[in-house]
Amino acid sequence: MLGRITRQISNQYTVNSNGSIYNCSARGKFKNVGLSLVVGDIVEFDPDDLRINDIKPRINLLSRPTVANIDYALIVTSLKKPDLSYTLLDKLITLVIANNIKPIIILTKIDLLNNKELKEYKPAFKYYESLDILVIPNTKLKKLKKILKGKNVVLTGQTGAGKSSILNKLDKNLNIETKPISDALNRGVHTTRHTEIYEINNIFFVDTPGFSALDLKLTKEELIKTFKEFGKYTCLYQDCTHNNESGCKVKEALAKGLILPSRYINYIRFLKEINESSSKLYK
Ligand SMILES: Nc1nc2c(ncn2[C@@H]2O[C@H](COP(=O)(O)OP(=O)(O)OP(=O)(O)O)[C@@H](O)[C@H]2O)c(=O)[nH]1
Ligand SMILES: [Mg+2]
Ligand SMILES: [Zn+2]
Known part of the structure; x- marks a missing residue:
């Protein structure tokens, strides 16, 4: 069978x-x-x-969280407690896209922000939307019903971000364990400890344990491809890594304000991480 x-x-x-x-x-x-x-x-x-x-052969295999044959990833991103980390968000987007999975950003804990704090985040969210990544608050998940029908959808994100809470809200009978993050450390205790699929209204959601750190197991070339906005620019060198090369149009775009600074900073950070781990391999 x-x-x-x-x-x-x-x-x-x-x-x-x-x-x-x-x-x-x-x-x-x-x-x-x-x-x-x-x-x-x-x-x-x-x-x-x-x-x-x-x-059976897999369509894809995500290593963190470990799960196979996924169509969409809900990147559950808390704005406060735990605070939003653009580095973690960009890393998750990169990992998901590298595995041919479509990312959707779900914002949680908006209720903990005042209007001024929320306003500061707006330009960044607009930027992600310009990359064709939906940005949706956890209070407006109905919007996703149509898109996700019949699909396999993994919830990923920092521990305490509110992944399991989303599923409990969608299906009142689930009662998945959730826990407040410890205030003292401002970091979550891992509440979900195993990966499990829950079918809710013909959507197959995969709840996963949260994490606090993530490795990038990619090549430089794969990394560059996941920063889709860089693909718009043609640099002087075809194999430009948009780092220190001359004639780099990505850096020009950054200087003109066309690229979100945190995206570029994180890209360089990930590039370094990949270079360091590959140099370790050859030692
Ligand atoms: N104020 C507020 N609290 C929220 C929201 N979403 C979730 N929480 C709370 O955040 C805490 C953590 O939520 P969980 O759903 O357990 O988080 P998780 O991402 O599943 O965490 P792990 O299983 O450890 O990975 C719980 O106390 C939730 O009640 C929200 O939108 N606003
Ligand atoms: Mg959980
Ligand atoms: Zn370049």
């Missing part, structure tokens, strides 16, 4: 096949070839001995 892994807790996999639930384990052969099954995988399993025999 064919089914989809909707939950994994250590070596136990919950498989949903046409609405019926099977608790399966994996055949040893997966371990032998170093292949791990992940939530979102479409698998072939034996309903009698409850073993997973085979795994």
Whole structure:
């Protein structure tokens, strides 16, 4: 039988096949070839001995959070407690786009800001929208219903950002555990500890544990492609990394105010991270 892994807790996999639930384990052969099954995988399993025999080719595989076959990522971005980090936001956008997943930014905790604070964020949100990334407050999720119908949608974002709360609000019967972030540290305790798919009105949402740090496992070329706005410009050198090269049109655009400064700063930061980790590889 064919089914989809909707939950994994250590070596136990919950498989949903046409609405019926099977608790399966994996055949040893997966371990032998170093292949791990992940939530979102479409698998072939034996309903009698409850073993997973085979795994269908994946459309994509996100490594943090670990989940396969995803169409959209809701990048859940809290504006306060935890405070918004443009670096984390840009990193998530990069990781998602690099895996051919469409990003949507969901803003949370807008209610904790005053009008002046909110106003300061507006130009940045406009900029992301100009990159064809929807920016939607968690109070206006109805807008997304049509777009997400029938799709596999992962919620990702910092711990305490309000991912699980979004799903609880969409389906009052879910009761996923949520927890206030600890004020003293101004950083979240990890409340969600496993990845799980919840179907709500024919949308397949994947709730995931939050994180506080993220690695970029990309090449320079892949990184550049995820900063879509840079693609508009033709630099003097075709392989320009928009760093210190002369005739760089991206830097000219930045100077003219056409590129959001935090985007460029984060791009350079990620470029350095990639260079440093690849130089470590060759040492
Ligand atoms: N004021 C306010 N609080 C919110 C909002 N959204 C979520 N919260 C609160 O933020 C806290 C953290 O929410 P969770 O849904 O547990 O966050 P999470 O992203 O699932 O966290 P992890 O599971 O640790 O990754 C909870 O106390 C929520 O009630 C919001 O829009 N405004
Ligand atoms: Mg959670
Ligand atoms: Zn350039």
